[in-house]
Amino acid sequence: MNILVINAGSSSLKYQLIDMDTESVLAKGLCERIGLDGSNIEQKAAGKPPRQSCGFGGDPGKVYKKELQLLDHVDAAGAVIAALTDGEYGVLSDLSSIGAVGHRVVHGGEKFSGSVVIDDDVMQALRDNIPLAPLHNPANITGIEACRAVMPNVPMVAVFDTAFHQTMPRRAYLYAIPYEDYESLKIRRYGFHGTSHKYVSERAAKLLGKPASELKIITCHMGNGSSVTAVDCGKSVDTSMGLTPLEGVVMGTRSGDVDAAVVQMLCNAKGISADSALSILNKKSGLLGLSKGKYSDWRDVKRSAQSGEVEGVRTAEVFAYRVKKYIGAYIAAMNGVDAIVFTAGIGENDDYARQLILENLEWLGIKLDAERNKTREEAVISADDSLVKVLVVPTNEELAIARDTKALVTV
Ligand code: ADP
Numbered sequence: 179m180n181i182l183v184i185n186a187g188s189s190s191l192k193y194q195l196i197d198m199d200t201e202s203v204l205a206k207g208l209c210e211r212i213g214l215d216g217s218n219i220e221q222k223a224a225g226k227p228p229r230q231s232c233g234f235g236g237d238p239g240k241v242y243k244k245e246l247q248l249l250d251h252v253d254a255a256g257a258v259i260a261a262l263t264d265g266e267y268g269v270l271s272d273l274s275s276i277g278a279v280g281h282r283v284v285h286g287g288e289k290f291s292g293s294v295v296i297d298d299d300v301m302q303a304l305r306d307n308i309p310l311a312p313l314h315n316p317a318n319i320t321g322i323e324a325c326r327a328v329m330p331n332v333p334m335v336a337v338f339d340t341a342f343h344q345t346m347p348r349r350a351y352l353y354a355i356p357y358e359d360y361e362s363l364k365i366r367r368y369g370f371h372g373t374s375h376k377y378v379s380e381r382a383a384k385l386l387g388k389p390a391s392e393l394k395i396i397t398c399h400m401g402n403g404s405s406v407t408a409v410d411c412g413k414s415v416d417t418s419m420g421l422t423p424l425e426g427v428v429m430g431t432r433s434g435d436v437d438a439a440v441v442q443m444l445c446n447a448k449g450i451s452a453d454s455a456l457s458i459l460n461k462k463s464g465l466l467g468l469s470k471g472k473y474s475d476w477r478d479v480k481r482s483a484q485s486g487e488v489e490g491v492r493t494a495e496v497f498a499y500r501v502k503k504y505i506g507a508y509i510a511a512m513n514g515v516d517a518i519v520f521t522a523g524i525g526e527n528d529d530y531a532r533q534l535i536l537e538n539l540e541w542l543g544i545k546l547d548a549e550r551n552k553t554r555e556e557a558v559i560s561a562d563d564s565l566v567k568v569l570v571v572p573t574n575e576e577l578a579i580a581r582d583t584k585a586l587v588t589v
Contacts, residue, residue: 186321280583286338342372369417401522
């Protein structure tokens with residue numbers, strides 16, 4: 179069965195077509211500038227594997243690139259189908275070879291603790307959740323509606339970034355604000371990146387040769403957006419992001435945890451609205467803010483820190499310290515830890531970040547092996563005498579979405 183995975187943003191639509199018999203990507207692509215001038219689509223088809231399994235000689239994938247007018251997401255969904263079924267650049271003969279569509283949806287609120295087949299009731303529930311994610315959910319809904327219009331007979335599934343964290347106990351998800359505000363407005367901690375935390379924790383359990391139900395794992399998804407999760411017996415019991423993805427560790431441009439009074443002080447001192455103050459915390463803070471507007475990309479921070487530049491040293495120090503604090507907190511929350519897992523852009527690729535985060539944790543039985551830590555692939559990177567295993571596990575949110583989708587549409 180082929181599954182189309184869709185990640186719709188307000189003016190973009192990312193997709194991957196996955197053959198679930200082999201779990202291989204047939205094609206991936208992106209529609210950009212939807213509803214704006216200069217809209218376009220770019221798709222890369224997977225190359226043909228080599229005839230003999232020598233690892234060389236395969237046919238490189240064909241790239242399909244087109245500038246075309248995409249007035250809305252329906253146009254974009256139509257362009258995706260046209261690209262996938264294109265005579266020269268496509269990978270499918272027709273629409274009927276798409277068995278199902280899996281949609282990434284950012285916020286499932288309290289209603290969705292797992293993925294669901296999309297019907298009209300689910301669409302209504304997604305609309306009801308818009309106040310919880312006013313920036314993301316409307317775009318996700320638009321993407322689903324567009325796909326339903328273009329592929330009316332193909333079953334669709336919604337996979338939520340928040341769902342994995344719905345197992346958090348009350349003590350972890352409640353803010354200590356008036357309880358009535360939780361009851362009426364649903365102001366609480368939800369957490370995000372759930373698809374990734376679930377995928378890498380399950381994969382880590384496999385690599386360690388133990389069932390997830392016997393493991394306490396801390397997963398560190400460190401990308402542009404970052405979050406840390408405590409996974410006890412296969413369930414999320416706490417995570418660093420909260421009502422929105424702003425809470426938690428230091429990110430590319432997001433501050434992570436701050437005293438809420440910072441918002442008031444920014445408003446009063448600068449004469450700006452709460453929305454503008456939040457925009458500073460979301461878009462001008464984090465690595466970017468700490469480096470005085472110089473770097474939001476970790477690679478630049480690292481280069482700067484390693485060359486001894488004051489901005490880089492300061493930024494890297496705060497970044498690593500915050501992650502370390504969450505790791506300590508989650509060891510306490512779970513009464514121990516068996517494994518710490520690093521994933522996403524920084525977590526998968528950067529030995530320096532992993533070393534900064536985990537240094538001076540020997541007392542807790544956490545010890546990296548410097549050589550093993552150089553990896554950028556799936557591996558155990560802790561020393562043999564480390565009580566806690568440390569792993570790098572590349573995340574694959576699209577595959578996780580496709581697996582959930584397949585499971586729900588083939589029952
Ligand atoms: P997003 O949250 O946008 O999906 P990613 O998971 O792609 O983010 O991560 C982006 C971050 O990963 C950036 O800060 C980037 O600097 C970092 N990154 C990507 N590749 C590397 C690398 N080879 N070494 C160090 N950092 C990297």
